[in-house]
Amino acid sequence: MNWLVYHIASGHAFFTGVLLIIVAALASTQSTPIRKRLTVLAFLIGVIAIAISSTAIPYWYYGIAVVITVLWLVSAHLESWRRWTRISVIVAWGIAAAIERPYHVTPSLVPASSRSLTVIGDSVTAGMGAGDKSVRWPTLLAKDHNLNIQDISHPGETVASALKWAKSQQILSPVVILEIGGNDLLGDTTSAQFSRDLDALLGYVSAPGRQVIMFELPLPPLRNEYGRIQRSLARKHDVALVPKRVFLSILAANDSTVDTIHLTQAGHHRMATTVWGVVRSAFPTITAH
Numbered sequence: 001m002n003w004l005v006y007h008i009a010s011g012h013a014f015f016t017g018v019l020l021i022i023v024a025a026l027a028s029t030q031s032t033p034i035r036k037r038l039t040v041l042a043f044l045i046g047v048i049a050i051a052i053s054s055t056a057i058p059y060w061y062y063g064i065a066v067v068i069t070v071l072w073l074v075s076a077h078l079e080s081w082r083r084w085t086r087i088s089v090i091v092a093w094g095i096a097a098a099i100e101r102p103y104h105v106t107p108s109l110v111p112a113s114s115r116s117l118t119v120i121g122d123s124v125t126a127g128m129g130a131g132d133k134s135v136r137w138p139t140l141l142a143k144d145h146n147l148n149i150q151d152i153s154h155p156g157e158t159v160a161s162a163l164k165w166a167k168s169q170q171i172l173s174p175v176v177i178l179e180i181g182g183n184d185l186l187g188d189t190t191s192a193q194f195s196r197d198l199d200a201l202l203g204y205v206s207a208p209g210r211q212v213i214m215f216e217l218p219l220p221p222l223r224n225e226y227g228r229i230q231r232s233l234a235r236k237h238d239v240a241l242v243p244k245r246v247f248l249s250i251l252a253a254n255d256s257t258v259d260t261i262h263l264t265q266a267g268h269h270r271m272a273t274t275v276w277g278v279v280r281s282a283f284p285t286i287t288a289h
Contacts, residue, residue: 006252009218010245014053018093020046025089054219056227057099068092107240109282112174121153121179134265140272158183159197176205178214191225202237216244
């Protein structure tokens with residue numbers, strides 16, 4: 001995967017953009033031609049980086065940050081405003097980065113009541129059908145770490161179809177992991193329908209004493225709404241979100257996928273290793289005495 005694509009889809013471009021806007025604000029204190037050009041260049045690249053990162057911070061805060069930024073731009077012609085608007089734009093975008101930062105930290109789980117795990121996924125988990133002979137990552141995870149895994153994954157799965165499959169089976173595991181939503185994002189599911197379906201799915205799989213984990217979707221440019229829906233519903237249902245950079249790092253490896261999405265055997269091994277890193281605190285190793 002191209003490093004620039006990874007930088008954008010992982011959400012790292014948002015922090016790059018914030019840094020560049022802050023650099024632009026600091027550089028604007030000097031009126032030399034070089035500093036002026038640096039200010040304009042850093043600002044423009046920063047704005048573009050933030051826009052294409054599809055970072056799902058609240059709309060209302062984006063609105064505040066944009067208004068403050070516009071005031072800073074206008075203050076270039078109003079010397080009495082210049083210092084305070086410059087400080088304000090630095091603070092506003094610094095707060096934006098602080099709001100986003102927690103979503104880039106991998107969650108940790110508490111020890112579960114049993115070594116059982118339910119996986120709900122699409123073709124990234126299920127493979128591409130009968131012709132795909134790879135040993136899939138849930139099987140590898142179960143074998144390597146002595147887990148009892150209930151695998152409810154199917155090629156082409158959407159959030160709506162995943163809910164139907166989940167309702168057809170009894171889920172008893174104390175830990176559930178969701179790798180779902182990519183077909184909705186890349187298909188014809190509207191954001192409103194995605195919200196309704198995901199709300200229903202998370203409501204169904206959530207239960208007292210159960211820990212639910214969901215992979216955050218790497219988002220194409222200007223598709224913030226799907227990420228905002230995931231985050232909002234994760235808060236509502238007390239679901240832990242795995243940062244999108246974690247999943248994307250698997251897809252980014254040269255030999256992990258056959259088509260940038262579906263996993264090769266090496267990709268399934270990486271996915272098993274990655275998922276274990278997320279859930280291992282729920283399944284501590286029991287040592288004999």
